[in-house]
Amino acid sequence: MYLRLYSLIRGSCQQVFEPLNSSGRLIGGNVGLQRPLSSSAIRLQEADAKPVETKSPSATSKRQKDLFPPFPGEESSLTWDSKKFEELPIAHVKATYNNTHIQVTDCAGQYMVRTSCGSEGFKNVKKSTPIAAQTAGISAAAKARAKGVTYVRVLVKGLGPGRLSAIKGLTMGGLEVVSITDNTPVPHNGCRPRKARRMNCFSLSLQQQLSFSQSPFTPSVRATTKHVSSATKRDSYQRLTQMAEHLRCPRIACASGGGSDMEPEYPCWDFVGSD
Amino acid sequence: MANHLRFVARTVMVQNGNVDAAYGALSRVLSTDGIIESVKRRRYYEKPCRKRERKSYENCKRIYNTEMARKISFVSKAQRQDPWLGC
Numbered sequence: 001m002y003l004r005l006y007s008l009i010r011g012s013c014q015q016v017f018e019p020l021n022s023s024g025r026l027i028g029g030n031v032g033l034q035r036p037l038s039s040s041a042i043r044l045q046e047a048d049a050k051p052v053e054t055k056s057p058s059a060t061s062k063r064q065k066d067l068f069p070p071f072p073g074e075e076s077s078l079t080w081d082s083k084k085f086e087e088l089p090i091a092h093v094k095a096t097y098n099n100t101h102i103q104v105t106d107c108a109g110q111y112m113v114r115t116s117c118g119s120e121g122f123k124n125v126k127k128s129t130p131i132a133a134q135t136a137g138i139s140a141a142a143k144a145r146a147k148g149v150t151y152v153r154v155l156v157k158g159l160g161p162g163r164l165s166a167i168k169g170l171t172m173g174g175l176e177v178v179s180i181t182d183n184t185p186v187p188h189n190g191c192r193p194r195k196a197r198r199m200n201c202f203s204l205s206l207q208q209q210l211s212f213s214q215s216p217f218t219p220s221v222r223a224t225t226k227h228v229s230s231a232t233k234r235d236s237y238q239r240l241t242q243m244a245e246h247l248r249c250p251r252i253a254c255a256s257g258g259g260s261d262m263e264p265e266y267p268c269w270d271f272v273g274s275d
Numbered sequence: 276m277a278n279h280l281r282f283v284a285r286t287v288m289v290q291n292g293n294v295d296a297a298y299g300a301l302s303r304v305l306s307t308d309g310i311i312e313s314v315k316r317r318r319y320y321e322k323p324c325r326k327r328e329r330k331s332y333e334n335c336k337r338i339y340n341t342e343m344a345r346k347i348s349f350v351s352k353a354q355r356q357d358p359w360l361g362c
Contacts, residue, residue: 071283085282153282159314164298171294180297182285182305184314196319 080151080178088178091140091152093166100133100162102140102170104149112147115140117162133162137169145174153179285310 070078070085080088087107094101104113117132120139126132144152152175154167171177285305289297305311321329 068286068288159311164295167294167298171292176292177289177294177297179282179286179288180294180301181282181287182301182310184310186310186314187317193317193320196321 080176083151085153085178088151088153089144089149091144091154091170091175091177093137093154093156093163095133095156095158095160095163095166097128097158097160099127100136100160100166102136102166104140104144104152112149113140113143115143128161130161130165133166134169134172136162137166138173141170141173141175149175151176151178153177153181155181155183157183157185159184 078085089104089106089112090109092101092103092105094103099117101116102114103111105111115136117127117129117136120132120135122129122132122135152170154170154177156163156167167177167180285301287297287301287304302311
């Protein structure tokens with residue numbers, strides 16, 4: 001049963017995947033089912049704590065196993081083009097808000113191919129489009145194939161418009177994507193980013209202003225007719241906290257209910273970057 | 276992470292060449308871990324007073340939503356024990 005399943009799943013793999021007796025994989029599968037929070041970190045901690053368990057071939061744990069990559073220390077019989085997972089070349093995709101860069105390197109970090117939306121001939125605003133990222137991916141894949149690369153693992157950095165379409169471009173260009181990793185830099189309160197961009201509230205459409213007045217978490221109707229000042233917004237927060245205290249009591253004041261569509265962002269300066 | 280757990284954390288394997296499903300799985304994992312929203316928030320600096328306001332707002336909203344959901348689920352219960360059983 002195992003043989004048939006894995007020969008179906010790993011179409012390109014030559015060897016048969018043997019069921020592993022490792023604790024990390026199984027626990028990772030079970031943890032991933034029960035608690036979706038930070039599955040990877042918890043899995044590693046529990047891998048050290050618990051002893052080796054016998055294999056339990058359930059369908060869901062196998063699917064979870066397939067989602068997680070092979071550990072560098074573990075022995076895994078998964079190979080791509082007779083290369084282990086750690087030896088596959090890496091495609092770095094840096095998806096910024098204005099551009100997308102793609103660089104293919106080998107496992108040690110030696111540079112092989114580099115393309116970006118700008119090197120494809122796009123200029124200025126057209127670089128920050130998914131289509132440009134796709135063309136960059138196609139050309140990068142073509143150049144990498146010329147250097148003899150077939151299987152590649154993708155490392156994505158940043159949340160930009162070209163994040164998914166660059167990977168799509170790589171597959172369209174002919175490279176086989178083995179795994180997708182997200183390497184977006186998350187500082188633990190490191191450097192201070194630039195100041196918040198503020199937009200003039202007059203630019204809010206009339207519809208938006210009307211929608212503001214319908215939910216319980218808004219400034220008063222009087223304020224929406226003119227420029228919404230920050231003072232009224234602070235009042236709305238105080239009313240919020242009061243309302244939360246009221247909710248401790250059995251009766252619920254608001255009739256519109258929790259199903260009403262509150263405005264997408266909390267009432268504050270209309271930050272341009274936050275969608 | 277950049278160098279710790281380099282290809283272990285935040286990684287999803289692609290099955291059957293289905294890149295879209297793998298990317299969707301990755302996005303789901305990241306958003307449940309709260310990474311995507313924290314990255315969006317860190318794009319511009321959020322002053323401490325705004326941060327406190329936002330946290331209290333989210334707290335109140337969470338309380339309100341849970342209470343409302345409780346009320347709705349209670350009101351929409353069709354089958355319940357007969358309180359007058361035996362009378």
